[in-house]
Amino acid sequence: MDRLKLFSALGSETRLRMLQQLTEGEMHISELARMLSISVPVAAKHANILEAADLIQRKIYGKTHVLQLNNKNIFHALDIFAPSRTVEVEKGATLLQALKKAAVVEVKNVHGQDNIVSTNGEEGFFIYEVDGEFSEQNVNEHKFDREGTVMWKKLEPISILKVNVKFKKE
Numbered sequence: 001m002d003r004l005k006l007f008s009a010l011g012s013e014t015r016l017r018m019l020q021q022l023t024e025g026e027m028h029i030s031e032l033a034r035m036l037s038i039s040v041p042v043a044a045k046h047a048n049i050l051e052a053a054d055l056i057q058r059k060i061y062g063k064t065h066v067l068q069l070n071n072k073n074i075f076h077a078l079d080i081f082a083p084s085r086t087v088e089v090e091k092g093a094t095l096l097q098a099l100k101k102a103a104v105v106e107v108k109n110v111h112g113q114d115n116i117v118s119t120n121g122e123e124g125f126f127i128y129e130v131d132g133e134f135s136e137q138n139v140n141e142h143k144f145d146r147e148g149t150v151m152w153k154k155l156e157p158i159s160i161l162k163v164n165v166k167f168k169k170e
Contacts, residue, residue, distance in 0.1 A: 002053070006077050009053035014038065015046050019069065022056060026068035079151060089144065095128065096139035099152065107139075114140050125155040 009015055017036055021027065027035075033043035047067055050056045054073050059066045087101040096114065099105050106118035116126050116139060128135060128142075129151040135142055 003077050003080060005049075005053040006055070006073060009049050009055055010074075012046065012049075014042075015050055018043070018046055018050065018067075019055060019071075022067060022069040026059075026066050029065045029067055032067065082151070091145065092143050094140050095130075095137075095142040095144070095150065098144065098150065099139065103152075113138055119152065119154065122154060126152060127155060128152050 014036065018032060021032055021035055029043050029047055030040050032047075033040045036043065038046075044065075047056065047058065047065075050067075051058055055070055056067050057070050059068070085102040087098050089098050089101065096105070096107070096116070099116070099119075103120050104118075105116050105120075106123075107114050108117045109115075117123060119126060128139075130142070131148045132151075
């Protein structure tokens with residue numbers, strides 16, 4: 001992922017508005033231009049930048065260009081801001097043992113399973129990836145048989161859908 005392209009693409013109010021509109025679903029580029037009160041050539045220029053940053057995908061049907069959101073790269077780009085620690089453990093060490101060398105972790109036993117409920121004082125729910133792969137094992141089950149990189153992630157309440165509930169008129 002080219003983070004420079006990504007952050008550059010996000011550095012325009014017009015492109016941010018385009019992304020916001022595309023959260024509603026895929027859209028013709030001319031329709032997007034009309035909604036943002038910009039010309040189709042200007043919308044196309046901005047769409048090219050968003051596409052180069054892999055924030056949108058384009059489908060072409062003859063002369064019609066339909067855009068749709070691809071926001072997974074926004075979340076992955078934020079990984080650059082995570083602090084990094086290097087720890088040494090014995091082969092066969094658990095993830096919990098490695099984490100305790102890298103951070104202050106609070107562990108609680110929930111239904112017979114150890115769960116980390118706080119990392120460096122930040123409470124929350126946590127998941128992890130090892131070398132880019134998510135694991136379903138808990139922190140005591142995951143044992144290192146080779147060196148690797150763990151991305152310890154706190155689940156943050158990010159809205160993926162806003163539902164407005166209204167009552168039917170009788």
